[in-house]
Amino acid sequence: MSDMTSNADAPRSPGRPRSVRADEAIVEAVLDLLAEGSTIDALSIEGIAARAGVGKATIYRRWSGKEALMLDALRRLKGVLPQPAGHSVREDLVLLVGAVGHNVDPRAAKIMPCLVPEVNRSPDHFRVYQNIIEPRRQLMREVLRWGVRSGELRADLDIEVVMALLAGPMLVQRMLRWNPDLDDDSLPGRIVDNVLGGIQAR
Structure with missing residues (x-):
């Protein structure tokens, strides 16, 4: 695993502000797919994006890849x-x-x-x-x-x-x-x- 840190924690360059609603939809899509029986290996960025109603680029702007996204989703599951x-x-x-x-x-x-x-x-x-x-x-x-x-x-x-x-x-x-x-x-x-x-x- 090359990067265990979510892009959500990284400094952002100037530009259009990120959408909290999109972040929520992406993480919720991951948890819904897992709850419905998908394995981690079977999850794809394409499938997550389709479920969340966003483009793949939206996910990659926020997370470096599937593993970083999984980390944030499972942290959400555990709570604070x-x-x-x-x-x-x-x-x-x-x-x-x-x-x-x-x-x-x-x-x-x-x-x-x-x-x-x-x-x-x-x-x-x-x-x-x-x-x-x-x-x-x-x-x-x-x-x-x-x-x-x-x-x-x-x-x-x-x-x-x-x-x-x-x-x-x-x-x-x-x-x-x-x-x-x-x-x-x-x-x-x-x-x-x-x-x-x-x-x-x-």
Whole structure:
């Protein structure tokens, strides 16, 4: 993957201002096509443009290619990053764990399960996924490191493993509904409390 940065973030040269409505239509077209069963590989700029009612040139003026467009579309699916308040390690972790596997767009229920095999098969798609998830992991790292610095968490904490312990159960539950008896609203707090029992400073 040559360019993982959306052209939406790049400085624009003088000229006709870009249309927010066109941007929205293009991203919505990508998500609609994925929700209807299209694979990432099957998506084409031509097909996206036709669905959005724009020309191919309109897409290429905004994104360097399909992968950059996919990155922005999947970021839209995930929604904005949660913002820890910084008052309590537990509260911040509950917020971040609650965001794992949570998508603001109802189309995600159809899109995300279908993307998992594609992410596993394709190094390019895996990098797209990592570019979406890494900022969320970094937020959790920062909370855990803050807990270590404040003395609330153990100094010998294996932060990467602890993140997996926190995120894994929530992801499995939301993706697979592994145990239908678990309450989705209370589960983040229950996961955090159980993990904290092993990582808090003594």
